Amino acid sequence: MTEPLSARPLAAPLRPSACPGLLRIVPALDGGICRIKLPGGMISAEQAQAVADAAERFAGGVIEATNRANLQIRGIGMDADSLIAMLLDAGLGPSNPASDDVRNLMLSPMAGVDPQQxxxxxxxxxxxxxxxxxxxxxxxxxxxxxxxxxxGEGLAMxxxxxxxxxxxxxxxxxxxxxxxxxxxxxxxxxxxxxxxxxxxxxxxxxxxxxxxxxxxxxxxxxxxxxxxxxxxxxxxxxxxxxxxxxxxxxxxGWQRRPAQTNAHIGVQPQLQSGLTSVGGVVPLGRLTPSMLRSTAKLSVELSDGTLAMTPWQSVMLRNVPAHQSGSALDCLRAAGLLCGADEPLSKLIACTGSAACAKGLADTKADALKLAALLQSNGVSQAIHLSGCTRSCAAAHVAPVTLLAVSDGRYDLYFRHAERPGFGQLRERDLTIEAVGALLIADSRSSTDD
CATH class of the missing domain: 3.30.413.10 (Sulfite Reductase Hemoprotein, domain 1)
Incomplete structure (x- = not known):
């Protein structure tokens, strides 16, 4: 029997916080934000369908893959209680409402199936x-x-x-x-x-x-x-x-073996013979309801009916039969995911930016698309982070290249440096996206000529 809405714990926990949760909707320029914390980054196909439905019915249809392997819904309107109730009915909330904030444990998206574990x-x-x-x-x-x-997985953040x-x-x-x-x-x-x-x-x-x-x-x-x-x-x-x-x-004195680069993209063999994991990057961390539904449907047809969200803002299907991995990859690509590490957009991350955040100084998502197009046309693919302000919400660690917005469409350019705090070494100030692209393309060509 479904519990009545009035009996459910929809109020925010006693401790105040600016962080969104499932039970606490936090306002933004584009509406409320609800964050859904996934155990080990895992979500069933049925639950993913519920997230897509909730985002479509009660919000602006924007679903974000986060860098902690969770999901969040943006643009929530006046009927937040109905959105929360739908997610709770799908089993996406905590067993204890007071714990919603603290379920912050990250595992590898290939935990239990990684050959190197x-x-x-x-x-x-x-x-x-x-x-x-x-x-x-x-x-x-x-x-x-x-x-x-x-x-000890090969794929681990x-x-x-x-x-x-x-x-x-x-x-x-x-x-x-x-x-x-x-x-x-x-x-x-x-x-x-x-x-x-x-x-x-x-x-x-x-x-x-x-x-x-x-x-x-x-x-x-x-x-x-x-x-x-x-x-x-x-x-x-x-x-x-x-x-x-x-x-x-x-x-x-022990040192962890480095993780595999870009192993969240494409096809990876599993520990279990004859099975693979297949992954694709969510473009700039933004899923549409149709993208999520298509991926959920694919997980039922070709894998085990679950999706593994990753801290690289990507989705993986686990336990895909090896002979169907190519078809799974094609279907993920058809759903709108980026399935090749050579695609520049697969390595770009960007915060919400000025389009939906009051602190953002530039429309980072739009600028990232422009930059990706410039790099794509010149055959350059590089990990880049675009941040609308110094808070660096989109990146949990310093990226090799960071663009820090200083005004609309203009950025300071940083390169990660072990001896420099923050974003690293400042390379150039107040650049347009076109100037950033030209500089990165020139650097790429210079390094390959050496």
Missing amino acids: VLDVRPLGARILQSLENHPRLHELSPKFALSLDG LEHSHDLWMSALVIGGQTLIGFGLAGCPASHSPLAAVTLDTAHEMVIAVLELFLDQARPDQVRMRDLLKDIGASRFIELLAARLPHPLDTDPLIT
């Missing part, structure tokens, strides 16, 4: 999510407090900074869970490791210790570590756990 982390991930939903103390965490867990990151590693023939604080496995080594059967206990202890130690204004792990330092945090953590933390130099 050393561990299927999905069972551990499920336990962590269950605790985030049902442990009242953890609901005090900030909506921005985020965790990541990887099992390793560059996004997380308050707590975890990686499976093998030391002396034993599989352990190494972890770090306020960083990422692409740049940092673990501070310690625990056995698999104590990993869940460690996660809860880390989160509770953070809440015990942090002041109200310290909402992220990095804020707390500025005061007490990582070494002191690990000391306090060890005192809370019944099992010792392993800080062997082989662990604290």
